[in-house]
Amino acid sequence: MPYAYLLVSHGSRDPRQEIAMQQLAKLVNNKLESNLQKSIIGGVVSPPKCELVGTAYLELKPEPLHEQIKRFAKMLKASGYNRLKILPLFLLPGVHVMEDIPREVTLAQQALGEDMIILQPYLGSHAGVQQLLAKQIAESNDNCYKQGWIILTHGSRRPGSKKQVEAMAANLGVVVGYWSVAPSLESRVKELVSAGYHKINILPYFLFCGGITDAIARSLQELKLQFPAVRFQLAEPLGASAELADLIWDLINK
Template sequence: MSSAYLLVSHGSRDPRPEVAMQQLAKLVCNKLPNNYNPSSSEHLVGIAALEMSPQPLHEQIQKFAKSAFGDAWVGLHKPSQNENHLKIVPLFLLPGVHVMTDIPAEVALAQQAIGQDIMIELQPHLGSHPNLEKLLAKQISTIKAEAWILLAHGSRRPGSKETVEAMAASLSAVAAYWAGPPSLESRVKELVAAGYREIAILPYFLFAGGITDAIAASIEELKLQFSAVNFQLAQPLGASAELAELIWDLTDR
């Protein structure tokens, strides 16, 4: 049996997340067992985007499967059923509509097109890994603040906020959302009213991009509004060996 791995992100018009995804794919590739052929191993870890891509996700999955498994795809030889496995890892932090509905639907379309010679396995999303908290704690460990805000994008799916609230509590932070209430500004007002003057914000995002730029701009406006408060902005997770380790662990679940 052979396996290939496809890391699926949301997608962005900003080029930085794709560059970071490519870096992350290389780091995950380094996790491949020693018995993998080094000359072909780079074809066994790929990236795809749910949105902002010229092709829908199911077509990206099919294209990657062809690249990863070659002859098994085009039928030049017939492997035994279930010999080849394509593992899809959703690099999403929240169990929102994309994770629970959109990606499974695209995977089903891809499996239908590919047939049974290559079995597609949808792995748990990144935000479900229990050690993600340790990576976030590392992000904030170098910044001293009286209060922390964990700022997530938010999701329209009912119940998705529970994940953010639990993560915020584990980090001794309060949760805020970029795309819904409670907003960053409302949380800042609450903390200022409670007497905090050292407030730090941790973006609950994978990579730097358009939204993190907008968050930074919003914090500059908050500095003008609350001149007595010292604001600090931590970095998003970013491509790292530690994040690659979590992703590799998810491929075995």
């Protein structure tokens, strides 16, 4: 019997994020269907009777996460499936990843009364995320300018939460700025300007466009006024891409 999968993100009032989550779930489902088709042809499994890739949200939904998990798991059980992997679509090991989601999964597991749920590592722990960022950086390099890169992420006050992204930035030869904690985007820009950089690229380390990426764009307009001699470029967040679906598929099948 194959696993089903539940992709868990933070949740947002911005409809763009839910649309992107559904697109990403569809991409992962396509990979699952392709894999199942090979097994069906080989006589290993039967065709699925329900959708095996779902989405759930930690916050800003009528149901708490553990209730969303229970509802999805009961739907699976009614269709004859009893194995579920949950993947947190988070990029940093903050409080949500290390405390909130494990607690919600435990509540769901206790209510279901059986060992059907496996909580997978969070998305940002996959080494391939660094490769996606490296690709974005390489595609935007401009030899006409002395340029610097800032990976801008949300940040967390949880001890140790910055280690992974800062190690990744060091490997890529860039610096990290944080939206909610220090060092901020503005302080990183000032450092690069003082170091003589003429072009500064900001890479939002977020999954999808939303309220924060909109706020980053507004902040960038203010920075352009503050530093008129500097050329700024704002890249896109990771997005619901086939490459990201590949990473998710790899992570949930380890």
